[in-house]
Amino acid sequence: MAKPTSKPIATSKPSKLAKKPVVKGDAPASADAVKSEESIEEKAVVKVTTKAKHEGGDDKSEITIEKKLVALYSLQQVDSQVDKIRIIRGELPLEVQDLEDEIAGLETRVDNQIQETLVMEKSIIEKRTSVKDALALIKKYEDQQMNVRNNREYDSLTKEIEYQNLEIQLSEKRAKEFQLSLDLKKEEIENYQKLLQDRENDLEIKRNELEDIIAETEKEESDLLKTSEENKQFIEERLLTAYSRIRKNARNGLAVVQIERDACGGCFNKIPPQHQLDIRMHKKIIVCEYCGRILVDDGIVNEMH
Numbered sequence: 001m002a003k004p005t006s007k008p009i010a011t012s013k014p015s016k017l018a019k020k021p022v023v024k025g026d027a028p029a030s031a032d033a034v035k036s037e038e039s040i041e042e043k044a045v046v047k048v049t050t051k052a053k054h055e056g057g058d059d060k061s062e063i064t065i066e067k068k069l070v071a072l073y074s075l076q077q078v079d080s081q082v083d084k085i086r087i088i089r090g091e092l093p094l095e096v097q098d099l100e101d102e103i104a105g106l107e108t109r110v111d112n113q114i115q116e117t118l119v120m121e122k123s124i125i126e127k128r129t130s131v132k133d134a135l136a137l138i139k140k141y142e143d144q145q146m147n148v149r150n151n152r153e154y155d156s157l158t159k160e161i162e163y164q165n166l167e168i169q170l171s172e173k174r175a176k177e178f179q180l181s182l183d184l185k186k187e188e189i190e191n192y193q194k195l196l197q198d199r200e201n202d203l204e205i206k207r208n209e210l211e212d213i214i215a216e217t218e219k220e221e222s223d224l225l226k227t228s229e230e231n232k233q234f235i236e237e238r239l240l241t242a243y244s245r246i247r248k249n250a251r252n253g254l255a256v257v258q259i260e261r262d263a264c265g266g267c268f269n270k271i272p273p274q275h276q277l278d279i280r281m282h283k284k285i286i287v288c289e290y291c292g293r294i295l296v297d298d299g300i301v302n303e304m305h
């Protein structure tokens with residue numbers, strides 16, 4: 001239901017709808033005021049005047065604009081703190097997740113390396129068996145040499161023995177090489193296991209930290225939300241809706257910003273001097289003509305502290 005109480009918030013440029021306060025040096029609405037009107041998303045927000053008599057019935061209509069601005073700014077500070085808590089709390093589980101992933105990766109690596117050592121150990125045993133087999137063959141050939149019928153048979157057995165001796169040398173060399181790799185691999189595994197242990201300790205610490213922070217911030221958050229609710233008592237529904245909408249659309253969650261160095265604290269566009277004067281008057285809620293954020297001066301900021 002469109003009620004006559006619904007009027008737009010004033011922009012930092014005087015609009016046709018906003019009643020201009022009588023201020024010396026207050027410039028009349030310029031031609032680009034129309035253009036600026038269009039760039040503002042929040043058009044259908046209540047224009048609040050000091051008395052707001054037309055809102056009769058509503059207790060909040062008796063609250064001065066100055067008080068509403070202070071409440072809005074306080075609300076913004078509290079909500080920003082809640083945002084910060086939620087961001088911090090949002091990042092910690094990710095850190096825990098990263099550690100868990102790293103640990104899983106290390107465990108797989110260690111498992112694979114253990115498999116590799118088993119293969120190496122098996123190879124070493126094979127080479128040692130080869131040596132034993134060769135030695136047995138040499139023994140057999142030497143026995144046969146005792147019973148040869150001619151030199152040719154004897155020489156042939158000698159060649160076989162030489163060949164087996166070479167086989168033994170080769171197998172021993174291979175066994176030694178495998179043993180060396182095995183030792184290196186075992187050392188590597190030991191290092192990874194140490195690293196794994198460290199990471200598991202880190203994870204334990206991070207998990208406890210996360211639990212503590214969740215417990216801590218939940219308390220802090222609920223206190224802040226309570227303060228947020230208290231501030232909302234001074235602000236009428238329509239203004240709160242506008243506040244929420246601006247906040248949701250703003251990347252940094254800021255709906256109420258301070259004038260900083262003659263510029264909007266949200267989008268950093270310059271605010272003309274006459275509009276800064278309007279803002280300092282605390283007679284109406286004024287939004288930035290560029291980004292639509294509600295603007296307050298340092299007077300409001302100081303009142304909050």
Ligand SMILES: [Zn+2]
Pocket residue numbers: 264265266267268269288289290291292293
């Ligand atoms: Zn702005």
